[in-house]
Amino acid sequence: MRLPPFDYAEPKSLAEALTLKEQHQEAVKVVAGGTEALVQLKLRLIEPRVVMNIKKIPEIEGIEETAEEIIIGANTSLKTIGRSPILREKFGAAAEAAGLVASPTIAAMATVGGNLLQNTRCLYYDQSEIVLKGLEKCHKRGGKTCLAVKGSTRCFSVYQGDLAPALMAYNGKAVLEKKGGSRTISLEDLFSGNGIQPFTLDPEEILTRIILPKPKGTSGSAYRKLRIRGSVDYPLTSAAAFMVMKDQKISEARVVIGAAGAAPKRVETQLQGKTPQEADLNAIADQAYSLSEGVDNLTMPGAYRRKMVRVFTKRAIQGAIEALKGGK
């Protein structure tokens, strides 16, 4: 498959990249690892005038630890995240999620920024130009129909990033920079919830860093994912759980499910003040089930994926409790 024509920019500093982003705005596609963007380009799902490779900007690569936070540069590879001792120790779900993305070769190329900002997916959208020519234009392609849910007035494409649920479970934040300014928002606010345009980034902004607050107390977390082919598939259902213990009681608990709609979704846990033994996993799983959208637009039937949300939510919580026992 050939790539469409584009001009190429390779800024060597963040300042240079932000200037280019301001200049070209939506006409520029930011690429780092390329594992997502190049596929979209080949399929002609995007046809930007300029492709800007930010991978050679070292200032936004690497994992830094401060007294209160962990700061991850957007260019940090998923391989680095999966192997990072500090993340494996204190942010197990993030390391697990990174380790479960595609194959080791892809994980070495792909970056956390690119993984977070991957487009929502749908069997009626992620197809070649030839297949799409034979289909009516759906909401995501600028049309007025949904091919997955006939008659729907909105887009049902699914966000299938692995890292976002895990990073959201830690109440992670995203740093968005533009020329002459920057803002830090919660990862939740990075998502619009709308499958047509899944992110809230302004056209002149670039995601540069992810900030994770360090847990206050003994913590445990886990990420679980359903897929058919271990080394290939995006999550068909996923769940991340994070818990902090203080005086034998759960002081903080957060569960986030992925592949359940156009954005990861937070599940109400009501675990605060309880011991792990008192946790009503079925109640949390029911919550997760009611939040998830099971539509027949991925490689497994929607009804099945929705049922599996229950199973994987429980597995993630159990995994977090196990990790907690390990004192991580």
Add this chain to the structure above:
Amino acid sequence: MKRHAITLTVNEESHQLHILPNRTLQEVLRDDLHLTGTKESCGEGTCGSCTVLVDGQPTRSCLTLAVAMEGKKITTIEGLAQGDTLHPVQEAFVQYHGIQCGFCSPGMILTAYALLQENPNPTEKEIREAISGNVCRCTGYAKAVEAIQSVAERR
């Protein structure tokens, strides 16, 4: 679309190229440098047949822009053998019948080579995980795994 002048270092040889930015590394290796050991199958990063090493790291050349490879050291399957002498990993794939049609072999052998550079004594599980992104549709994986194990044991 503006052409870019780049120096591409492949198998320790430098090539001065004047290329369009929308060409993948896989296209340039095959079409411009005639290094046809690098294969294209799925073209979207799933199958691993286009795998080459970039600074020693297995990389999908079908999802890599050639223009971004300035200053990188690229190794293709042609770069492993010394003249007529095959590299021990290649030799082992022949010896253990790890090759039938051979389409996945360049990618799988380079991935195995990189694994052994990083971890000279991998377990079977580590080997299987390392080559999990290299899809074979005829030989199967048992023979390839045995071949890689045999190289590790001989060290």
